[in-house]
Amino acid sequence: MTTLSTAGPTTPAIPPIPATAAPTPDTRLSQEIRVAGMVWERELIRYTRNRTRIVSGLMQPVLFLFVLGYGMGSLVGSTGGFDFRKFVFPGVVAMSVVMTAMFSAISIVWDREFGFLREMLVAPVSRMALVLGKTAGGATVAAAQGTIMLVLAPLVGVRLTPLLVVEVIALELLMAVMTTTFGVFVASRIQKMEAFQVVMQMLLMPMLFLSGALFPLNNLPKWLTVITRINPVTYAVAPLRQVVFAAQDMTPAAQARFAAGVTVFGHTLPIVVDVGIVVAFSLVFFGLAVRGLSRTE
Amino acid sequence: MTSLDIRSPGPAAGGGRPPAVEVRGLTKHYGDLVAVKEIDFSVAQGEVFAFLGPNGAGKSTTIKMLCTLAHPTSGRAVVAGYDVVSRAKAVRRHIGLVFQEQTLDDQLTAEENLRFHAVLYGVPHDQVDQRITKVMDLVALSDRRKDLVSTYSGGMARRLEIARGMLHTPRVLFLDEPTIGLDPQTRALMWEDVLRLRQEEGVTIFLTTHYMDEAEYADRIAIIDHGVIVALDTPDALKALVGADTVALETADDDAALASLKRAGYTAERTEGGLTAFVADQEAAVGPLVAAVGVPVRTVRAHRPTLDDVFLHFTGREIREQHADAIPMFARAHGARRR
Numbered sequence A: 001m002t003t004l005s006t007a008g009p010t011t012p013a014i015p016p017i018p019a020t021a022a023p024t025p026d027t028r029l030s031q032e033i034r035v036a037g038m039v040w041e042r043e044l045i046r047y048t049r050n051r052t053r054i055v056s057g058l059m060q061p062v063l064f065l066f067v068l069g070y071g072m073g074s075l076v077g078s079t080g081g082f083d084f085r086k087f088v089f090p091g092v093v094a095m096s097v098v099m100t101a102m103f104s105a106i107s108i109v110w111d112r113e114f115g116f117l118r119e120m121l122v123a124p125v126s127r128m129a130l131v132l133g134k135t136a137g138g139a140t141v142a143a144a145q146g147t148i149m150l151v152l153a154p155l156v157g158v159r160l161t162p163l164l165v166v167e168v169i170a171l172e173l174l175m176a177v178m179t180t181t182f183g184v185f186v187a188s189r190i191q192k193m194e195a196f197q198v199v200m201q202m203l204l205m206p207m208l209f210l211s212g213a214l215f216p217l218n219n220l221p222k223w224l225t226v227i228t229r230i231n232p233v234t235y236a237v238a239p240l241r242q243v244v245f246a247a248q249d250m251t252p253a254a255q256a257r258f259a260a261g262v263t264v265f266g267h268t269l270p271i272v273v274d275v276g277i278v279v280a281f282s283l284v285f286f287g288l289a290v291r292g293l294s295r296t297e
Numbered sequence B: 001m002t003s004l005d006i007r008s009p010g011p012a013a014g015g016g017r018p019p020a021v022e023v024r025g026l027t028k029h030y031g032d033l034v035a036v037k038e039i040d041f042s043v044a045q046g047e048v049f050a051f052l053g054p055n056g057a058g059k060s061t062t063i064k065m066l067c068t069l070a071h072p073t074s075g076r077a078v079v080a081g082y083d084v085v086s087r088a089k090a091v092r093r094h095i096g097l098v099f100q101e102q103t104l105d106d107q108l109t110a111e112e113n114l115r116f117h118a119v120l121y122g123v124p125h126d127q128v129d130q131r132i133t134k135v136m137d138l139v140a141l142s143d144r145r146k147d148l149v150s151t152y153s154g155g156m157a158r159r160l161e162i163a164r165g166m167l168h169t170p171r172v173l174f175l176d177e178p179t180i181g182l183d184p185q186t187r188a189l190m191w192e193d194v195l196r197l198r199q200e201e202g203v204t205i206f207l208t209t210h211y212m213d214e215a216e217y218a219d220r221i222a223i224i225d226h227g228v229i230v231a232l233d234t235p236d237a238l239k240a241l242v243g244a245d246t247v248a249l250e251t252a253d254d255d256a257a258l259a260s261l262k263r264a265g266y267t268a269e270r271t272e273g274g275l276t277a278f279v280a281d282q283e284a285a286v287g288p289l290v291a292a293v294g295v296p297v298r299t300v301r302a303h304r305p306t307l308d309d310v311f312l313h314f315t316g317r318e319i320r321e322q323h324a325d326a327i328p329m330f331a332r333a334h335g336a337r338r339r
Helices: A002-006 A025-049 A051-076 A084-113 A116-121 A127-156 A162-189 A193-209 A222-230 A232-246 A252-257 A271-294 B059-066 B088-093 B110-120 B125-138 B154-166 B184-201 B235-242 B254-263 B282-293 B307-315 B324-333
Strands: B021-030 B033-043 B048-052 B074-079 B095-098 B172-176 B204-209 B220-225 B228-233 B245-251 B267-271 B274-279 B297-303
Touching: A025 A051, A025 A084, A025 A127, A025 B110, A051 A084, A051 A127, A084 A116, A084 A127, A084 A162, A084 A193, A084 A232, A116 A127, A116 B110, A127 A162, A127 A271, A162 A232, A162 A271, A193 A232, A232 A271, B021 B059, B033 B059, B033 B220, B033 B228, B048 B059, B048 B184, B059 B074, B059 B172, B059 B204, B088 B095, B095 B154, B110 B125, B110 B154, B125 B154, B125 B184, B154 B172, B154 B184, B172 B184, B184 B204, B220 B235, B220 B307, B228 B235, B228 B307, B235 B307, B245 B254, B245 B282, B254 B267, B254 B274, B254 B282, B274 B282, B282 B297
Parallel strands: B048 B204, B048 B220, B095 B172, B172 B204
Antiparallel strands: B021 B033, B021 B074, B220 B228, B245 B274, B245 B297, B267 B274
16 A cells, blocks of 8 residues: 555645636626526437337327326217317327426425435526526426427327417427426425425326316306416417417317316417416416525425 | 644744634534534645544534635634635635535436536636646546446545545545445545545645544544534644653563663653563564563563544543444554554
8 A cells, every 4th residue: 555655645746726817797607507507408319318208208298198188079079170189189288298397396305315406506507597508408308208298199180380389389389398497496496306296296197187188168157267277288289289279270169168278257368378388387387487496404 | 742732833933924714712502402613623725634523512513614605703713814704605616525425426426426516616728627637636537537426435435525625626625424424445545535635736635533543643633522622733743742652561581671672761650460660662662672571472462542642631521423433444554453
């Protein structure tokens, strides 16, 4: 062990402390962006490396599409050639986006459990850059997952146009941003892995089922109407369905029966308002997520 | 007590350079509990400084305050030239941290983990690759660079974390119980890494440990107990404080041997089953001592006070050993005799 003993007290010639220039606001901003980009990249690496996650993320919505679509479809019947499968398709795409985004965001709980969250939180970077990167990452993988679902469109007779695909991807991204920021906020408050399952059951499932993804929100009992109108996901599902329906041939009767938009006090909200509400929720959740992460470490 | 003379520079202290860590009256309360009580010390640049104490003595609390992860109740600490309270972010930029628990993403490769860290700590673009190559070489993991961390053993992961801690060229590397849960060979490897880092990068190393044998690697040791530093000096000086080296002999005729030794000017006494001579340096003394005995010698055992003796002396109890199996390796590494 001579190498060890010679490395003792007297040996090393210590270089002087290098002079480090204080970062200017400009370099600080580009540094924050670089960090957000890295967090985003990690999210993508983890997503693409985890094949089972991609497949299982597809299985559940596919199950809903076919089980519900055919099962309920025979019960509901069709109006002017428009059936329940076509109605539920955009909802199932939305479900897949929301679940993927939520899963991506809530992986912070895993990061906490396995320590990597600490590596991020002790670094000299702002929480905002971390949440921004996480949101961008969650949105990207969720929109990707939702877009993969579009290959099922011909199977249920939903017509796709290039414009529609672009619109759908844009709305998926928006929906995913809201879900991810919400998920990060929730995850920042969860300290234990066990709580994760509970949150998924108590929050995610009701939010999906009561969003209009699987059934029209008209003519519901009053209490249920109130709950669905409070649910942020409702305002993300409606525009997606509206743009999909706009590209289909629908009779007025079918439009009335399978309503796409959200009605509030008898008025159907235009897409712009829905989108505005989703953006507002996203900003609030983003702020809460940054604050939630700042409380730890 | 000379060991508390905190102003005496460490052995590796360079002429007039500001200390890497400077602590004055640092205190941390958790409610009614006083975790750390008015501790003072300073660590010179390039020094390997160990905080030694049992679990719950205040080691982790101190290291957390120095790394800006816990807010001091009172007192002051300056790390790498920055105040830990008012310049917390500057401190974090200039320190490396290796925690007790693993903080790697095992779904990423080693290189991806390091790249992530490089970005977090603002390592300039054009230097990232070069630094990754350098630190992977330093911990001898270059051939595993592209492998997923999930394929790493515990020891490799720990060494990768040390490499990562060094990636952004910190001035001070903090290691909180770095070898906990590692097998003896891995510990020895890790220490080689750490000392190589110090030599090549001139980094100051601050570590906490509750392993005596590990503290031997440090230039200076602070023994902390109940939130107070009870002793602070080089390992040798601490041992010298506790008592002299001894050589225990068993001879054919112990009485005659004792008489001979006393005639030769040694301080010695009869002990159970033999006699014990008190000497300045046990290793150098054995030869002349045996020659001076004058009767056939059956056994010779030289003993130098260990850090266990030191710890016992200052705290009145033995340090809790949780991984006693690790000790023989370190004992061998230092040529110390078995107890």
